[in-house]
Amino acid sequence: MSEIANQYLPILLFLTVGIVFAFIFVGAPIVVSKLAGTSKPDTVKLSEYESGFPAFSDSRAQFDVRFYLVAILFIVFDLEAAFLFPWAVSLHWGGEAAWWAMIEFLGELAIGLVFAWKVGALEWE
Template identity: 65%
Template sequence: MLDLSQYLPILLFLGVALVLSSAFVFLPMAVGRLTGAHKPYPEKLTEYECGFPAFEDSRSQFDVRFYLVAILFIVFDLEAAFLYPWAVSVFELGWVAWTSMMIFIAELALGLVYAWKVGALDWE
């Protein structure tokens, strides 16, 4: 015989999560409509993405430099994520860890110099 009472805490957890997430989504919209904050006008309803206004066709191509800057941001953000735990434990890890991190930082610096020389960081 299958005892379904073991699943009751999971079902309660899922029910509470569903109620709370629905409240966080729909309650602000309802309050906005009741208080008058929902007053659309053409400027408010315009699409925006990447800091410049929408133009012509939605399938038109974006400038690749935007994506290069975004990728560079992610790379250097990941560098910071790798650098902090290394800095905390560098003295226990020894010279091999120090050397490998210096090689990693040098590779990132070379990549930054290359992106700078190519003009990926210039914004018009």
């Protein structure tokens, strides 16, 4: 029985240290904040700080689909840029095959951009 306990002792020690550090770095600041009195809300603390203007309707209001289309297109072309940098750095290892694979990838993205442009996904009224 002690052999099994010795095998699980490092795991138990790891969990204990993790829980202690979680309390120190997460729980202690919350407790100190409550004790110090920094959680006193007022109108300035509750005001809008990201957008700069108050909310104009319910948070569950429907948005136009074009907003989501533009967001998805942004993500697609942002990922393109994220793939281009490592490819450019490691191009000498891949040789001609890597070159043509990236050209195909860029071509597919160009076709997608032309399609989105033709459909009108990039136009905003």
